[in-house]
Amino acid sequence: MVAALSEAELLARIFPRLAMDAGHSAATLLGPGDDAAIISAPDARTVISIDTQVQDQDFRLTWPNGYCTTGFDVGWKAAAQNLSDINAMGARATSMVVSLTLPPDTPVAWVEQLADGLTAGIRELGASGCSVAGGDLGRGREISVTVAVLGTLDGGQPVLRSGARPGDVLALAGTAGRAAAGLALLESPVQVGRLDPQQRSLVDLQCRPVPPLAAGPAARAAGATAMLDVSDGLLRDGNRIALASSVCVDLDPDSLDLLAAALEPAADLLHTDAGTWLLGGGEDHGLLATFPPDVQLPPGFTAIGSVQALGIDEGPRVTIAGRAADTGGWDHFAD
Amino acid sequence: MVAALSEAELLARIFPRLAMDAGHSAATLLGPGDDAAIISAPDARTVISIDTQVQDQDFRLTWPNGYCTTGFDVGWKAAAQNLSDINAMGARATSMVVSLTLPPDTPVAWVEQLADGLTAGIRELGASGCSVAGGDLGRGREISVTVAVLGTLDGGQPVLRSGARPGDVLALAGTAGRAAAGLALLESPVQVGRLDPQQRSLVDLQCRPVPPLAAGPAARAAGATAMLDVSDGLLRDGNRIALASSVCVDLDPDSLDLLAAALEPAADLLHTDAGTWLLGGGEDHGLLATFPPDVQLPPGFTAIGSVQALGIDEGPRVTIAGRAADTGGWDHFAD
Known part of the structure; x- marks a missing residue:
């Protein structure tokens, strides 16, 4: 002791x-x-x-x-x-x-x-x-x-949340939703010894996350216009870019489906919805960034949506293929 | 809430x-x-x-x-x-x-x-x-x-604990032992409303310490050879300079008496010894520093002792007028 x-x-x-x-x-x-x-x-x-x-x-x-x-x-x-x-x-x-x-x-x-x-x-x-x-x-x-x-910053300029512009590509580096799936497995009655290797890897990612550290400086060098780490979920963190940049952040449903696929077996095991983990789960500590449309995405980044201008009377927000996305993610204080 | x-x-x-x-x-x-x-x-x-x-x-x-x-x-x-x-x-x-x-x-x-x-x-x-x-x-x-x-550091060199040399003057900026006296008053059954203004000022110093912020850069500019803040008591923190510099740090009993005088009324109230607070009490966050003997002490510093060479077979230590000082102060973990 x-x-x-x-x-x-x-x-x-x-x-x-x-x-x-x-x-x-x-x-x-x-x-x-x-x-x-x-x-x-x-x-x-x-x-x-x-x-x-x-x-x-x-x-x-x-x-x-x-x-x-x-x-x-x-x-x-x-x-x-x-x-x-x-x-x-x-x-x-x-x-x-x-x-x-x-x-x-x-x-x-x-x-x-x-x-x-x-x-x-x-x-x-x-x-x-x-x-x-x-x-x-x-x-x-x-x-x-x-x-x-x-x-x-080695002499460079920081990438803030406020620089996203309409027309930019929205891209993700690292994983999303896996740490949330791991948390759900940790909180479930299914004993850890009975998890298969893929399920166990989700638990490991919750306990020992693997942020893509090379991707941040690479995104800066490539000209990323806005960036943050996804600590509270794609919707909440996407909304932070939307608010800081006064834009609409639109997620591509096909890209979300691909990301959710890795979560489906665990979601089936727990009889829950992989989409909730994907959109609301943080703690993978992936990077969400926006790039000008003519930029080749740096290694590790995958396009998952786009940045769009706000229409008249529209506030900054996150949408999925143009439709309102529910807010989610984790709030430390709200009950 | x-x-x-x-x-x-x-x-x-x-x-x-x-x-x-x-x-x-x-x-x-x-x-x-x-x-x-x-x-x-x-x-x-x-x-x-x-x-x-x-x-x-x-x-x-x-x-x-x-x-x-x-x-x-x-x-x-x-x-x-x-x-x-x-x-x-x-x-x-x-x-x-x-x-x-x-x-x-x-x-x-x-x-x-x-x-x-x-x-x-x-x-x-x-x-x-x-x-x-x-x-x-x-x-x-x-x-x-x-x-x-x-x-x-505004381009200057830091003052470390390891630079004290035999012959240096040991000096204190700020108060010592008062926060410990304030802690003893807070822990005592004498209700705070019954304290006189001098006793109340000791409580205030425990709750809202007043480190002498101008004194650190002034000591550096004046050529201080070693320095630390007194967070764990004159004996423990003096010993840290002694260990890091491989010297003996000797405290002057007349200077200690002067410092203890401000603590006597509270010590009398609680029927305890002001010396324990002075030597063992931290949290005033005064500065203990050593200066070459020919340096004029910067404003705020008072000489309270000297740095002496180690004799043969002697380890770094704190003495009071050459006699062994009991170790004291506050250790976070030792029971």
């Missing part, structure tokens, strides 16, 4: 597991050990985002289907979620700082796994040059993991 | 209260509304730190002495703690991102006060040019506030 260790002893168990070797910390000019870290910002700008995972809100230690969330899962997901926010700006991550809140009875091995998961997430997702530069440890009644991530 | 609002509605209540007007956000190139913020880093480096406050660990909503912690207190303290970490490097803060975890029954007004406290802390502590550039909202069973703060 972490209560058996001093803060210094616990840090001594964690630090060696974080990717702080020279090969992975080119941007970290000063790492842990002082009151603050110092990170290189070569183009005189720093991109920053912050994200928190809380036990029983963002993950359960034991799920209804019997799966036990590992420290590795939580560390990986903390890395993935935050790296995705940097990716969504068309930037690449340079550094993270981590604040851990731990109940006193948290096993030390669980915390070590969390550090391993953070490191593995950073490396295996392809965020080379990024490392953990510092952090903070404290007690609480529930596990809470906050990461602040820094990134660089 | 926050549960009655959507995330967007709650953000709409918070954002107008954060210091995001042009006069206070010179460094924020892109603020809230996208997946990440963009902050200016004029000398191609960013200083970063992260810190979390958790309900019932770092504050109680209602204390034994009857004082009720306001959202304003928690917001102010979040700003102060984080600004102090940047100050301790000799840097100045440029930006913050904030992650809030809130139980569903948290009053919306409490959260609005928290935003007001953050803004007031930044402004009244003198962190002009700093603003809140973004954040994250989520649910939890307990209130948790994490701030990541960015800063700039």
Whole structure:
């Protein structure tokens, strides 16, 4: 249990597991050990985002289907979620700082796994040059993991939500709806040991999402006009581009059918509708971006719709083949 | 209650209260509304730190002495703690991102006060040019506030813990032991309404610390060789300089007596020893720094000891007039 260790002893168990070797910390000019870290910002700008995972809100230690969330899962997901926010700006991550809140009875091995998961997430997702530069440890009644991530645009301009123009192509990189399907499987009575490999892969994607990190900077380089990461579902996140850009975001039903196909077996198992996961499910952390119509989509992106001008008396919105799409996705506070 | 609002509605209540007007956000190139913020880093480096406050660990909503912690207190303290970490490097803060975890029954007004406290802390502590550039909202069973703060060294070199040299003067900026005295008063049965103004000021300092923000960059400019902020007590934090610099940090008992004098009335009230607060109490967020002996101490600093070479077979340590000082201060995990 972490209560058996001093803060210094616990840090001594964690630090060696974080990717702080020279090969992975080119941007970290000063790492842990002082009151603050110092990170290189070569183009005189720093991109920053912050994200928190809380036990029983963002993950359960034991799920209804019997799966036990590992420290590795939580560390990986903390890395993935935050790296995705940097990716969504068309930037690449340079550094993270981590604040851990731990109940006193948290096993030390669980915390070590969390550090391993953070490191593995950073490396295996392809965020080379990024490392953990510092952090903070404290007690609480529930596990809470906050990461602040820094990134660089390498001299380029960020891709905002507000630049989509009528006529643009709407494209998706990465998967959509799979993490939501995985969440439904975790919450179901169908025990994890009875899932087939395809169903199990959906659970894995919920626990350890795989954002397409190369796609963000590639989209920026290709001239993407707007971009965000799909953390709350295609409808809600599409609506954010629509609102910020004052346009209509129209989804192509044939493209949606193709995306939904991968979700059908799990939907059949749970007697539910794959479309709900596809349109309302976030946490795959794919990228939704818009490109001028004459641009060749960068590798990893697939066209799934278009951007259209607002008609008279029409507000920004998401449609499917021109018809109103129901709002969905996940709202943290609405009951 | 926050549960009655959507995330967007709650953000709409918070954002107008954060210091995001042009006069206070010179460094924020892109603020809230996208997946990440963009902050200016004029000398191609960013200083970063992260810190979390958790309900019932770092504050109680209602204390034994009857004082009720306001959202304003928690917001102010979040700003102060984080600004102090940047100050301790000799840097100045440029930006913050904030992650809030809130139980569903948290009053919306409490959260609005928290935003007001953050803004007031930044402004009244003198962190002009700093603003809140973004954040994250989520649910939890307990209130948790994490701030990541960015800063700039304006082209200078950071002041680390490792540069103290034998012969240096040890100096303190800000107060010491007062926040610990305030904590003891909050935890005591003496009701807050019965405290005299001097005792009440100690409670206020625990709830809304006042780190000496001008002193960090001034110490750097004056040639400070080592520095940190006193967050865990003079002994523990002095020991950190001793360890990092491989020296002995010697405290002057006459200086300690002067510092303790301000704590005596409260110590008498609670029938305890002011020295324990002075040596072991953190959270005033004063600065402990070492300067070459020929340097005139910058405004705000008072000499409280000296740096001495280690004798043969001696380890880095803190002494008082050459005699061993008991270790003290606050350890998050040790029981």
